[in-house]
Amino acid sequence: MYCTKKVTEDLYWVGASDRRLALFENMYPIPRGVSYNSYVLLDEKTVLLDTVDRSVSGQFLENLEHVLAGRSLDYLIVNHMEPDHCALIADIVLRYPEVKIVGNTKTFGMIRQFFDLNVDSRAVMIKEGDTLITGKHTLFFAMIPMVHWPEAMVTYDAYDKVLFSADAFGTFGALNGNIFADEVDFENQWLEDARRYLTNIVGKYGAQVQAALKKALTLDIQMLCPLHGPVWRENLGWFIDKYQKWSTYTPEDHNVLVLYGSIYGNTENAAAVLAGKLADAGEKNIAMYDVSVTDPSYLLSEAFRCDRIIFACPTYNGGIFPKMETLLHELKAHNFQNRKVAVFDNGTWAATAGKQIREMLSQMKNMEIMEPCLSVKSALKADQLEEMDKIVEFMVR
Incomplete structure (x- = not known):
């Protein structure tokens, strides 16, 4: 049975959570599990933003089919090529053979490494500042290399002012029905996992995180949609300030x-x-x-x-x-x-x-x-x- 969530009027969460995985990246204990977030934008064109880890493929594919409700899939945007977000690219192509894949030069290089897939015929190559118009929504693209892979990028929806932030602003922890940060006690129940996620996975790349934040802060962002953890639609400044501290190696507490x-x-x-x-x-x-x-x-x-x-x-x-x-x-x-x-x-x-x-x-x-x-x-x-x-x-x- 599908399990989806409406994020905005045109945007749906179609991800899934894994509560059985013991070690994230086979290194970091995750006693509260982890979520793999994926989003579908329904406009004149349909857009899927990232896939999920293969461990939750069944739930994800059912969610995607339900939200599309018989419509074809026009675009798959690949913000990050790590396998916990790109594992089902080939499956999407098989199910939706007309789909176009949106990514940057490094994205497509990695797709060829991971998959035996003729991607050239369906590739939409983008670079910093390029746009994709899907109807009333205009999507902008920005590169955030080494946050935390070299091909990483973010997508910004200028219509709803949503930033699809890839691994930035993510956190360990499975989603338990509530997908929004304001629906949970984030500071007491999620902040430790958010800090552990950022410092361990991206802590080495503080300068690169700072560069990404400078790009993000030039945008009018009303919502953050990361690839792990809750979606942010309130009090974004509080969480962004945490990232400022962690990425500048500034102590959070005395x-x-x-x-x-x-x-x-x-x-x-x-x-x-x-x-x-x-x-x-x-x-x-x-x-x-x-x-x-x-x-x-x-x-x-x-x-x-x-x-x-x-x-x-x-x-x-x-x-x-x-x-x-x-x-x-x-x-x-x-x-x-x-x-x-x-x-x-x-x-x-x-x-x-x-x-x-x-x-x-x-x-x-x-x-x-x-x-x-x-x-x-x-x-x-x-x-x-x-x-x-x-x-x-x-x-x-």
């Missing part, structure tokens, strides 16, 4: 984040003592995570959110505890920057992790790193509490 690794519990104990001291100094909403049991995607997202970070780490085989090292590599790979950080390490015979962590942090931009590093020998002792107080002073000043 909070301390404590990230620790611990083998037998001694480093964890020292981190807990430090967190208690921070609380005594007036810090509220301290965030604290064991890097061994928390997926790096959550830790990266929290690092983007908080303005101050403490890394507590045991030495392991003469190096950084592997779970912490993985996180540090993730931070560097995502172009992380602009934070105040402190480090303390632990070692029974060679406490060297702290120095190595500080060396990795120093390779990131604009990081204020506390010196020297507190070094615990096996277990925290009372005579080291004064050194710990210096970390607190550095963090709260």
Whole structure:
């Protein structure tokens, strides 16, 4: 049975959600599932904007058939060629053999790579600023390369002032009947997934996201239709401001984040003592995570959110505890920057992790790193509490 939603007078949501998928891109845990959004514009010409992942193909094709109600499909606009949005291009061509495919040069190069499909005869090649008139609707196209693939683009409907934003403004999480952000408690139930989605998938490309935002902000946008997550028709400025912060590596909250690794519990104990001291100094909403049991995607997202970070780490085989090292590599790979950080390490015979962590942090931009590093020998002792107080002073000043 079809499951569609009316977005505007002429626009319909024909996507679907997957609540069974455990890992997005086979990497990021998605306990709340994910939606794959696709949209149909009914005008003098009919337009499908992107397809979906093959896992939800049955629902999507039924939705599309219902909305078209016997009409042919004139255009398929491909804003993004990642397989969770383009998997059914060949299926659409088989079902609607007269369809024209709209994309840019890089789009069609990727179509030829993914599919054994003679796309040239049906290709509508567009470039920055080109338009497509479908009747009363005029669609404009803008390129947003590396947000987060090189062929990515957005489509703007000047009639309804709708921006089809590809992966920009998306979020993890399945849609539960309500497809609009104003129908859900987005700030409390969706914001964490939106932040984790953006920072992990596009965090490396902050400059490119900024370039895309500058293009978008020149338009009169009344609605955002992303390829994942809820549609935005109210309070767009609030969500756009989040993207401004995340893409400029600007802390979202004035909070301390404590990230620790611990083998037998001694480093964890020292981190807990430090967190208690921070609380005594007036810090509220301290965030604290064991890097061994928390997926790096959550830790990266929290690092983007908080303005101050403490890394507590045991030495392991003469190096950084592997779970912490993985996180540090993730931070560097995502172009992380602009934070105040402190480090303390632990070692029974060679406490060297702290120095190595500080060396990795120093390779990131604009990081204020506390010196020297507190070094615990096996277990925290009372005579080291004064050194710990210096970390607190550095963090709260």
